[in-house]
Amino acid sequence: MTGHLNLWLIPLLPFAGFLINGLLGGRLPKWLVTTVALLAPLAAFGLVLNAAAGVYIFTHIQCAPGCPGCGPCSIMHPAVEKFGTWLNIGALHIDFSFVLDQLSLVMLLVITGVGFLIHIYSVGYMAHEEGYARYFSYLNLFLFFMTVLVLAGNALLMFVGWEGVGLASYLLIGFWFQKKTAADAGKKAFIVNRIGDFGFLIGMFLLLANFGTLTFTEIATKLGQDPGWTGGVVTVIALCLLLGATGKSAQLPLYIWLPDAMEGPTPVSALIHAATMVTAGVYMIARNHVLFDHSPFALSVVAIVGAATALFAATIGLVQNDIKRVLAYSTISQLGYMFLGCGVAAYSASIFHLMTHAFFKALLFLAAGSVIHGMAGEQDLRKMGGLWKKLPVTFAVTTVGVLAIAGFFPFAGFFSKDAILYAAFLQGTGGKALWFAGLVTALLTSFYMFRLWYLTFLGKSRSEDVHPHESPISMLGPLVILALLSICGGWIGIERFSAFLSPSVGKLPTEAGSAQLELILSIVAVAVALLGWFVADRLYRQKPTQPAELAAALPGSYNLLLNKYYGDEFYGATVVKPLLATSQYFLGWVVDTAILGGAAWLLGGIATLSGALLQRWQSGNLRSYAAWLTVGAAAVLLFVVVPWPTVWPDSMNWIWKMTGH
Amino acid sequence: MNSLFSQEVPISWYLLLSAVLFSLGVVGFLIKRNLITVFMSIELMLNAVNLSFIAFAHQWHAVKGQIIVLFVMMVAAAEAAVGLAIIIAVFRARATLAVDRIDLMKL
Numbered sequence: 001m002t003g004h005l006n007l008w009l010i011p012l013l014p015f016a017g018f019l020i021n022g023l024l025g026g027r028l029p030k031w032l033v034t035t036v037a038l039l040a041p042l043a044a045f046g047l048v049l050n051a052a053a054g055v056y057i058f059t060h061i062q063c064a065p066g067c068p069g070c071g072p073c074s075i076m077h078p079a080v081e082k083f084g085t086w087l088n089i090g091a092l093h094i095d096f097s098f099v100l101d102q103l104s105l106v107m108l109l110v111i112t113g114v115g116f117l118i119h120i121y122s123v124g125y126m127a128h129e130e131g132y133a134r135y136f137s138y139l140n141l142f143l144f145f146m147t148v149l150v151l152a153g154n155a156l157l158m159f160v161g162w163e164g165v166g167l168a169s170y171l172l173i174g175f176w177f178q179k180k181t182a183a184d185a186g187k188k189a190f191i192v193n194r195i196g197d198f199g200f201l202i203g204m205f206l207l208l209a210n211f212g213t214l215t216f217t218e219i220a221t222k223l224g225q226d227p228g229w230t231g232g233v234v235t236v237i238a239l240c241l242l243l244g245a246t247g248k249s250a251q252l253p254l255y256i257w258l259p260d261a262m263e264g265p266t267p268v269s270a271l272i273h274a275a276t277m278v279t280a281g282v283y284m285i286a287r288n289h290v291l292f293d294h295s296p297f298a299l300s301v302v303a304i305v306g307a308a309t310a311l312f313a314a315t316i317g318l319v320q321n322d323i324k325r326v327l328a329y330s331t332i333s334q335l336g337y338m339f340l341g342c343g344v345a346a347y348s349a350s351i352f353h354l355m356t357h358a359f360f361k362a363l364l365f366l367a368a369g370s371v372i373h374g375m376a377g378e379q380d381l382r383k384m385g386g387l388w389k390k391l392p393v394t395f396a397v398t399t400v401g402v403l404a405i406a407g408f409f410p411f412a413g414f415f416s417k418d419a420i421l422y423a424a425f426l427q428g429t430g431g432k433a434l435w436f437a438g439l440v441t442a443l444l445t446s447f448y449m450f451r452l453w454y455l456t457f458l459g460k461s462r463s464e465d466v467h468p469h470e471s472p473i474s475m476l477g478p479l480v481i482l483a484l485l486s487i488c489g490g491w492i493g494i495e496r497f498s499a500f501l502s503p504s505v506g507k508l509p510t511e512a513g514s515a516q517l518e519l520i521l522s523i524v525a526v527a528v529a530l531l532g533w534f535v536a537d538r539l540y541r542q543k544p545t546q547p548a549e550l551a552a553a554l555p556g557s558y559n560l561l562l563n564k565y566y567g568d569e570f571y572g573a574t575v576v577k578p579l580l581a582t583s584q585y586f587l588g589w590v591v592d593t594a595i596l597g598g599a600a601w602l603l604g605g606i607a608t609l610s611g612a613l614l615q616r617w618q619s620g621n622l623r624s625y626a627a628w629l630t631v632g633a634a635a636v637l638l639f640v641v642v643p644w645p646t647v648w649p650d651s652m653n654w655i656w657k658m659t660g661h
Numbered sequence: 662m663n664s665l666f667s668q669e670v671p672i673s674w675y676l677l678l679s680a681v682l683f684s685l686g687v688v689g690f691l692i693k694r695n696l697i698t699v700f701m702s703i704e705l706m707l708n709a710v711n712l713s714f715i716a717f718a719h720q721w722h723a724v725k726g727q728i729i730v731l732f733v734m735m736v737a738a739a740e741a742a743v744g745l746a747i748i749i750a751v752f753r754a755r756a757t758l759a760v761d762r763i764d765l766m767k768l
Contacts, residue, residue: 622760626691 005054007081007098010047010108011147014040017140025133034123037136041119041143045112051079052105078217078504080153087156091212097153099216103504106351107150107283110358111276115143117478118271121366124474125267125373135175135265142168146276150283155204155214158284162200162248165277166193172272173264185260192257196247200284203240206233220290230294238291238298241284242305249281249335252309256567258332262324266369269324274331274365275358282338282354286347286505293345293506300430303343307437310336312565314444318451319551319561322379323368326452330405331361333441337420340434346423347505348498352490353416359489360404360413363482367398370475371456374468381452386461390468393476395457397483402453404486406446406529409522415490417442418522419498419508425521426512435521439528446532454540675716682709696751696758700744707737 017040025033078101087094100108119139126135145168149161166189174186204214210233211219223229245251250258261273272278285292285302292299310333317329334357341350372379374391388395404411407418421442425435470476498508539547551558560566617628644651686706693699711730718726752758 620764622763623691630687630691 005051005079005081005100006047007051007079007100007151008083010044010112010151011144013043013047014140014143014147016040018137018144020137021133021140022137025137028133030132033133033136037140038116038119038123040140041112041116044143044147045116048105048108048112051100052109055102055105082153092208094154094156094214096157097215098151099153100151101504102501103283103286103351104150106355106501108147110355111143111146111150114275114358114362114482115146115271117481118267118275118362118366121270121369121475121478122265122267124472125369126265127472129265131175135172138168138171138175139268139271142172142272142277146280149280153215153217155207155216155288158287159197159200159204162244162280162284163197165272165280166190166197166248169193169261169272169277172268173261175264175268179263181260182263185257185263189257189261192254193247196244196254199240199243199247201244203237203244206237206240210237216287219288223290223294234291235295235298238288238295239301241288241291242298242302245281245284245339246305247281248284249278249339250332251281251305251335251339252312255309255313255332256571259325259328259564262322262328266324266365266372269328270362270365270369273328274361278331278335279338279354279358282335282342282350285339285342286351289342289345289347289505292342299343299345301343303340303424303427303430303434306336306339306341306343307434307441308336309333310340310441311437311444312336314441314448316561316564317448318444319558321381323371323381323384323452323456324365324379326381326448327361327364327368330364330445330448333445334361334405337417337438337441340424340438341420344420344424344427344431344434345506345509346420348501348508349416349419349423349494351501351505352419352494352497353413356404356412356416356486356489359482360401360411360486363397363479363486364401364405366475366479366482367394367401370394370471370479371398371468373471373475375466378463378466381455383463383466384456384461385459386457387468388457391457391470393470393479397479398453398457400483400486402449406449406532407442407525408529409526410487410491412486412489412491414522414526415494418518418525419494421525422513422518422521423508423510425517426510439525442525443528443532446529447536450533450536451540454536458541459544672716672720676713679709679713679716682706682712694759694761696748696760696763699760700741700748704737704741707733 017036020036021028021033028036078099080097080099082095082097084096085093086096119136122135122139126132129135142165145161145164147161149158149165152158152161170186170190173189174183176182177186207214207219211222213219213222223234243254247254258273258278262269264273292302313329313332313336317326317333320326320329334353338350338353338357341347341353371384371387371391371394374387374394375384378384400411404413407414417438421435421438424431424438427434494508502508539550563569619625683706686702686704686709689702689705690699693702711733714726714730714733718724718730748758751763755763757763
């Protein structure tokens with residue numbers, strides 16, 4: 001890639017927006033806050049588009065056959081821009097460097113593009129909120145850190161973005177901080193992520209210890225030079241990084257924070273907790289794919305974690321009654337797909353699904369937000385129903401989103417989900433099991449999404465005292481654009497997409513396959529999705545009493561799912577309670593009160609006691625002071641005048657010892 | 662043999678006198694109750710020290726000792742001025758000069 005791209009401007013523009021709205025937002029007029037908040041992501045998106053156009057010209061026009069005056073055609077090299085040295089300590093050398101390659105370009109397009117749409121939507125959704133400027137400053141801050149994360153050329157700079165998006169996520173989950181559940185959810189997200197970050201940090205330390213560098217390209221080069229790097233330490237590093245990824249991307253075992261994160265405003269759930277931030281784990285694995293490629297064990301762990309999470313979260317999603325919780329579990333489940341794709345080394349398929357998922361899940365969340373907005377804050381599916389007449393545009397775009405996530409042809413989800421399932425199917429016997437788990441997940445996905453669709457929009461209204469109204473144009477516009485993207489987003493096709501991404505993340509491991517097999521698997525997947533629709537149709541349209549009967553017939557499984565496998569309770573009993581008890585009883589009482597407090601009391605007691613004794617000296621009687629003065633002077637005189645070594649031969653030794661020698 | 666008066670007085674006599682005067686000053690300082698007497702005891706101690714300075718200066722033919730004595734006298738004069746001012750102030754406030762009674766700092 002040629003020319004100077006000024007990559008630093010991409011994160012900096014949202015940061016400027018954050019500073020302006022964060023520092024002055026309270027005093028600026030609302031239209032100015034809106035303008036600043038929207039201009040920052042728009043300008044960043046423009047810069048990314050400019051870079052993308054440069055790539056397109058380079059790869060398609062300059063390299064076209066017969067182009068006069070064009071050089072020999074080569075693949076696009078990553079654009080590296082260094083802005084300065086961060087750390088230079090001995091052998092440790094870390095730069096502020098940004099890298100734009102195919103992978104970060106795709107991510108940036110999704111982040112700034114979808115991010116901009118969600119900013120527009122937020123203008124309508126948050127219009128009547130108290131902290132309007134605060135909201136947008138946080139949102140811009142998030143974009144700043146997310147673009148830093150994606151553009152970072154080394155793991156440490158990526159970690160800055162990684163922590164930063166965690167901070168923005170915390171601030172936005174707890175946006176309504178007066179509400180205790182929201183504040184608690186923010187803390188939960190932050191603390192659970194900290195466990196993952198611990199893994200990321202250990203991984204970085206191990207990288208430094210073994211490779212002496214944190215720059216992604218240098219690590220890849222060193223790994224490539226020496227084929228001896230397999231298993232062992234590479235596996236440990238990869239598993240540490242995976243722990244970090246499971247935290248940020250809400251995978252087993254660190255998934256529990258994401259459903260609670262729905263306490264934040266709905267556009268935040270769409271942007272941070274569905275489309276962009278939670279995919280950072282997938283991006284991080286793809287960015288470090290060379291490490292994972294050198295460790296088959298770590299790869300299979302990634303695949304198993306992904307498949308298990310996909311299935312696990314989908315089953316919980318079946319019975320949830322909060323519209324946003326259904327979507328939250330669906331997000332966890334879809335992220336599981338992406339991990340599954342990474343685990344079978346089909347990184348480009350994962351990124352493809354990441355992209356299409358960003359479109360249709362942002363769409364679904366924003367549509368849910370439109371429903372909640374229209375229903376005056378109601379989120380319970382059981383109190384909705386029959387909304388299609390009142391909210392026709394929302395209904396139409398939700399339908400598109402549901403079809404896309406369920407994987408119907410020709411919607412976006414079909415292409416990306418199939419790419420992952422196909423790649424998994426080709427990975428031997430274990431791959432077949434992964435594929436089957438993915439297929440069952442697809443069935444469940446289709447079912448719970450159509451359940452949501454039926455309960456929200458079809459049937460009869462189940463609450464009388466609400467007067468749903470369609471949302472303003474600022475909310476519907478982004479919905480329509482995202483709906484179009486959810487339809488067309490997959491049409492680029494996995495072949496072209498993975499060919500474009502292959503310099504960054506390697507080729508798709510689908511040599512063993514055939515077009516015929518791919519077609520059969522696609523048909524099976526669509527059939528499964530149809531089955532899910534059919535079951536949902538039967539349960540929620542034809543016989544609306546049947547779900548309750550079914551729940552009554554299987555109380556054990558129903559309650560298990562309704563209570564999310566008691567995951568929170570499990571962690572509460574095994575982690576939170578012991579930690580609290582240790583802090584309270586051992587650290588609090590034994591260490592703090594007894595040991596530290598006791599030491600402080602002891603010191604204070606000695607001081608008080610010696611003071612009580614010594615104060616008798618200060619009698620206030622002038623003549624006693626004079627007497628002491630005289631005694632002291634006499635003692636000094638005695639010490640100086642008397643020839644001690646002759647009077648007492650051992651006296652010098654005695655003084656020597658008394659002074660602690 | 663020279664007469665008694667033509668002989669130099671040995672320095673030890675001067676020092677002995679100085680020590681005796683100093684001790685008298687100390688004892689007076691410690692046992693006297695009247696603040697003015699205490700004050701005079703301090704003057705006595707200072708002059709005892711002056712005497713030994715002069716004696717040594719004469720012995721060693723060094724002028725430094727004499728200079729220091731001048732300094733001490735100057736300081737003693739200043740001290741007398743300040744001290745008497747304080748004594749007057751104390752007497753006005755407390756109507757007594759007994760050191761045992763001037764014990765406001767007592768616990």
